[in-house]
Amino acid sequence: MKSEHKHQKIIQAAIKVxxxxxxxxxxxxxxxxxxxxxxxxxxxxxxxxxxxxxSLFEEExxxxxxxxxxxxxxxxxxxxxxxxxxxxxxxxxxxNQDLAEVxxxxxxxxxxxxxxYVKDQYMEFLNIFAxxxxxxxxxxxxxxxxxxxxxxxxxxxxxxxxxxxxxxxxTRKHSISESAKQISEIFIRxxxxxxxxxxxxxx
Numbered sequence: 001m002k003s004e005h006k007h008q009k010i011i012q013a014a015i016k017v018x019x020x021x022x023x024x025x026x027x028x029x030x031x032x033x034x035x036x037x038x039x040x041x042x043x044x045x046x047x048x049x050x051x052x053x054x055s056l057f058e059e060e061x062x063x064x065x066x067x068x069x070x071x072x073x074x075x076x077x078x079x080x081x082x083x084x085x086x087x088x089x090x091x092x093x094x095x096n097q098d099l100a101e102v103x104x105x106x107x108x109x110x111x112x113x114x115x116x117y118v119k120d121q122y123m124e125f126l127n128i129f130a131x132x133x134x135x136x137x138x139x140x141x142x143x144x145x146x147x148x149x150x151x152x153x154x155x156x157x158x159x160x161x162x163x164x165x166x167x168x169x170x171t172r173k174h175s176i177s178e179s180a181k182q183i184s185e186i187f188i189r190x191x192x193x194x195x196x197x198x199x200x201x202x203x
Contacts, residue, residue: 061121093176
């Protein structure tokens with residue numbers, strides 16, 4: 001229990017230090033100081049700074065995946081699932097801005113992560129969205145010609161770009177909730193079958 005507590009203290013300290021100093025400029029000693037542990041203690045849990053970042057990503061992605069699955073399980077309509085997916089994804093930015101900055105900006109500063117990390121959890125996250133598209137196709141709501149492999153990356157790319165914009169911008173012209181709504185509706189209108197669109201106009 002104590003070991004797990006210390007591990008989490010280091011992860012949370014790293015989030016703060018990476019957000020404040022930037023991944024490239026952050027030192028392991030600064031993370032140790034923030035976590036209130038000896039420098040050497042860090043190396044009992046992590047190999048180096050990159051290892052801390054990767055562990056941080058894995059743990060936060062697992063939380064995101066579990067929360068997303070739990071929320072989507074409450075929804076039956078694939079269209080509403082798309083809206084909830086976008087809302088859940090972008091709302092994390094306002095819940096923890098330090099974490100958002102690390103995941104949106106600093107993660108890309110680690111050449112080891114970008115080059116070597118096997119993104120299993122990232123793909124699991126994308127496949128949640130792919131399953132929504134398949135579900136909609138099976139129900140006759142979404143166009144059959146939509147390629148789920150392309151669709152999941154396109155939708156995530158739009159959310160990711162808006163998330164990075166919100167983190168980096170000093171003059172935020174778009175709220176997170178409005179951004180999630182706009183991205184969802186643009187995407188939904190693009191994948192709906194024509195017959196479904198016509199029903200939507202007359203209803």
